[in-house]
Amino acid sequence: MPSRREFIQRGIAASVLAACPLTSRLALAGSSSGKTYRLFKVVFDQTFAEGAAFGAEAVSRGAPARAVGSNAGSVWMNEIEPRWKRGPAVIAGLTGRASLFCLELLARDYGMGVVYRAEHSPTGDGGIRHVITGPESLSEWQAESKTRLTAAGQCWSAVAARMVMNCPETLEPDPSIGLLDLAQPAGIAGPSLFSWVIAPAKRPGVLGERAKRG
Amino acid sequence: MPQPPKGMSDRDFQAALRRIREVAGSEWVFSSDEDVELYRDAYSPLWGEEEERVASAAVAPISVEEIQAIVRIANEYRLPLYPISTGKNLTYGGSAPVYSGSVVLDLRRMNRILDVSLRDRSCLVEPGVSYFDLYRHLRQEKIPLWIDTADPGWGGLIGNSLDHGAGYTASDFRDHFDAHCGMEIVLASGEVVRTGMGANPNAKTWQVFKYGMGPWVDGIFSQSNYGIVTKMGFWLMEEPEAALMVNVTAPRRQDIVPLLDILTSLIYSHTILSELQVMSPIMNGSPDPELVRLRVAGAGATDQEWARYVESRNQPCWAASFCFYGAPKVIAASWEHTKDRLAVISGVQFRETASYTFPLTDEQVDAVADKPRLGIPSLNLFGSRNSPTARPSEGHLDFSPMVAPRGEELLALTSVTGKVYADMGLPPPFVGGWIYHRRGMIVFHPVSTYRNAEDNQKTRALFERLVTACAEGGWNTYRIHANFQALAIQTYGFNNGSLHRLHETLKDAIDPNGILSAGRYDIWPKHLREKRA
Numbered sequence A: 001m002p003s004r005r006e007f008i009q010r011g012i013a014a015s016v017l018a019a020c021p022l023t024s025r026l027a028l029a030g031s032s033s034g035k036t037y038r039l040f041k042v043v044f045d046q047t048f049a050e051g052a053a054f055g056a057e058a059v060s061r062g063a064p065a066r067a068v069g070s071n072a073g074s075v076w077m078n079e080i081e082p083r084w085k086r087g088p089a090v091i092a093g094l095t096g097r098a099s100l101f102c103l104e105l106l107a108r109d110y111g112m113g114v115v116y117r118a119e120h121s122p123t124g125d126g127g128i129r130h131v132i133t134g135p136e137s138l139s140e141w142q143a144e145s146k147t148r149l150t151a152a153g154q155c156w157s158a159v160a161a162r163m164v165m166n167c168p169e170t171l172e173p174d175p176s177i178g179l180l181d182l183a184q185p186a187g188i189a190g191p192s193l194f195s196w197v198i199a200p201a202k203r204p205g206v207l208g209e210r211a212k213r214g
Numbered sequence B: 001m002p003q004p005p006k007g008m009s010d011r012d013f014q015a016a017l018r019r020i021r022e023v024a025g026s027e028w029v030f031s032s033d034e035d036v037e038l039y040r041d042a043y044s045p046l047w048g049e050e051e052e053r054v055a056s057a058a059v060a061p062i063s064v065e066e067i068q069a070i071v072r073i074a075n076e077y078r079l080p081l082y083p084i085s086t087g088k089n090l091t092y093g094g095s096a097p098v099y100s101g102s103v104v105l106d107l108r109r110m111n112r113i114l115d116v117s118l119r120d121r122s123c124l125v126e127p128g129v130s131y132f133d134l135y136r137h138l139r140q141e142k143i144p145l146w147i148d149t150a151d152p153g154w155g156g157l158i159g160n161s162l163d164h165g166a167g168y169t170a171s172d173f174r175d176h177f178d179a180h181c182g183m184e185i186v187l188a189s190g191e192v193v194r195t196g197m198g199a200n201p202n203a204k205t206w207q208v209f210k211y212g213m214g215p216w217v218d219g220i221f222s223q224s225n226y227g228i229v230t231k232m233g234f235w236l237m238e239e240p241e242a243a244l245m246v247n248v249t250a251p252r253r254q255d256i257v258p259l260l261d262i263l264t265s266l267i268y269s270h271t272i273l274s275e276l277q278v279m280s281p282i283m284n285g286s287p288d289p290e291l292v293r294l295r296v297a298g299a300g301a302t303d304q305e306w307a308r309y310v311e312s313r314n315q316p317c318w319a320a321s322f323c324f325y326g327a328p329k330v331i332a333a334s335w336e337h338t339k340d341r342l343a344v345i346s347g348v349q350f351r352e353t354a355s356y357t358f359p360l361t362d363e364q365v366d367a368v369a370d371k372p373r374l375g376i377p378s379l380n381l382f383g384s385r386n387s388p389t390a391r392p393s394e395g396h397l398d399f400s401p402m403v404a405p406r407g408e409e410l411l412a413l414t415s416v417t418g419k420v421y422a423d424m425g426l427p428p429p430f431v432g433g434w435i436y437h438r439r440g441m442i443v444f445h446p447v448s449t450y451r452n453a454e455d456n457q458k459t460r461a462l463f464e465r466l467v468t469a470c471a472e473g474g475w476n477t478y479r480i481h482a483n484f485q486a487l488a489i490q491t492y493g494f495n496n497g498s499l500h501r502l503h504e505t506l507k508d509a510i511d512p513n514g515i516l517s518a519g520r521y522d523i524w525p526k527h528l529r530e531k532r533a
Helices: A004-019 A022-029 A049-060 A073-086 A097-109 A136-151 A153-165 B010-024 B033-037 B064-077 B131-140 B157-162 B253-268 B289-300 B303-313 B328-342 B362-367 B380-386 B407-423 B453-472 B482-490 B494-510 B526-532
Strands: A039-044 A065-067 A090-096 A112-122 A128-133 A193-200 B057-059 B081-084 B103-106 B113-117 B122-125 B180-187 B192-194 B227-235 B242-250 B276-279 B318-326 B349-357 B395-399 B432-435 B445-449
Touching: A039 A049, A039 A073, A039 A153, A049 A065, A049 A090, A049 A153, A049 A193, A073 A097, A073 B131, A073 B362, A090 A097, A090 A153, A097 A112, A097 A193, A112 A136, A112 A153, A128 A136, A128 A153, A136 A153, A153 A193, B010 B057, B010 B064, B033 B057, B064 B081, B064 B103, B064 B180, B064 B227, B113 B131, B131 B157, B157 B227, B192 B227, B242 B253, B242 B328, B253 B276, B253 B303, B253 B318, B253 B328, B253 B407, B253 B432, B289 B303, B289 B407, B318 B328, B328 B349, B395 B453, B407 B453, B445 B453, B453 B482, B494 B526
Parallel strands: A039 A065, A039 A090, B057 B103, B081 B103
Antiparallel strands: A090 A193, A112 A128, A112 A193, B113 B122, B122 B227, B180 B192, B180 B227, B242 B318, B242 B349, B276 B318, B276 B432, B395 B445
């Protein structure tokens, strides 16, 4: 039984999909082949329309989605950290820069790291620029992600939800993906949003399951 | 590969790490580039420059015994260690050591909440316990006590209090070092000391009475490098029946004087218990040329000029916010009394912004807008940068001069800082005062840092001028990023720096090999002092 919040999000999802042109619908259609990460939590910043649409898409596809507003403190304290204290679990989302910065920094303590990070920035002419961060080995999937996001036009956030939910397990956090820079790059017309996946790294964290006293 | 500390051979460095691995377990000693990267200061004003302060390795012990063994090894090799608790105090240096090449002693694994006493309203914790951890524990156990959280809440109770951090609830708890009661410290020799009543092995009052007997030494372990604090007690606030958050505005610039005089009177008479913030919606507005001119003019701008400007903006010049705690009847009476006292300010306006009765449900907690005032840890400081209209900020340093909570002081200081900014061709900074500590007010503003050297050079120059100009005006910073600690300590230079010499004398006596946190608050061990001279 969907909660009231989920019901509203499904409504938003329906309206977003209805508004999407055919090309964008096609962009939604694909999915990753092979095993994908099982997501413990999908968080989205509902203060942005794109965040709400992302959440609605995630909910409609059965993801354990959680609206976080403009900061991730509550979901961190009540859901993510208690879960990570028991062991690693993959999270994904669409948030603002600051929320992702906090989650990336906190994730390091638990031996978790960024597998996939896509920056979605308004270009000022009504368009959105999508920049994917990731190690070289991700290039095929990055390219696929970028193509689909670009093809989706204004409906990119639903595609972004699809992408993080189809992130292949073969992708692992890469040390070359540095901590998100809090500074907003020049040449964009407004705050960026980020879709991302955080998964267990090879390097264990100082905290988490392994850190328990023997 | 990370470099060993200056003057230490790689052979000795590797030998010391091998010995430390035997103590802590190899999986808890981190020495790869990737490992060390995690201990960088994310907001460093020296990011990527040769002088950026970086660790050579890190070790995460699990017990006091492991720490004792590690410091004994460090003494043998003169290996500098840099203890951190949660290491997330980004605006003041994060987990990066002051002395490059130090090995970070990462205490995050020591994160047990050892005791919570409902009857004594106290707790005893290890260094890795964060505000999130303790809050969650109290909620889960349904213990009707509040923490006083730093903001953001990812900090550790011990680290924050040792750095003189502060929070937002009642005055007995906001000054986090003032609210501590009892410590356990591993000295540089490896010896363990308990302070206050904890020196009695049978003590039942370690978290009840601070002083014990003899000189009270706890203070020398704050903002210092004399020992590794491994346990600390804190007093906790009894959950009140209710809380009321309020906002008071005053229209004219000169109103700040009676506004703060009356509000501090209400604080000192315990009518207002919470932290109090006073901001200027006018001065924090968009920096148009007239505002810049008025702010830089300081005393040269007349009340009439300010009045004309304020009137043109159609906003109050000042807005104060604070909170009442207690039984509803007490809150109502306190608020009425506050309004009566402030009514002498013509045009003053009052607004209730939120009210709560406790305990709160989880959903109610989630919905609280100003969480830290109710002792709820959050990441709101970051969240505010996340709003649809806000431009995400770069990293920043906290510039935190301490002033007496008087309107004249606030105006004088902001005039000085405004001039520093103007001289550097920059718009004037944010204007606001925070009364966290019992008697002082911090006139804080953030100074941005970047990931490029050119901008950071300007930031450092600006920050240094702010520190110096404010100290000349009689306002010292109470706490400062590691990069500026030496400069700040110079501003505490009475009698040719006698206080600093005392700090060094203590350092030489307590940590003769200088293995702990070299350079923290400009306290250098003798061998490094001599090299720096």
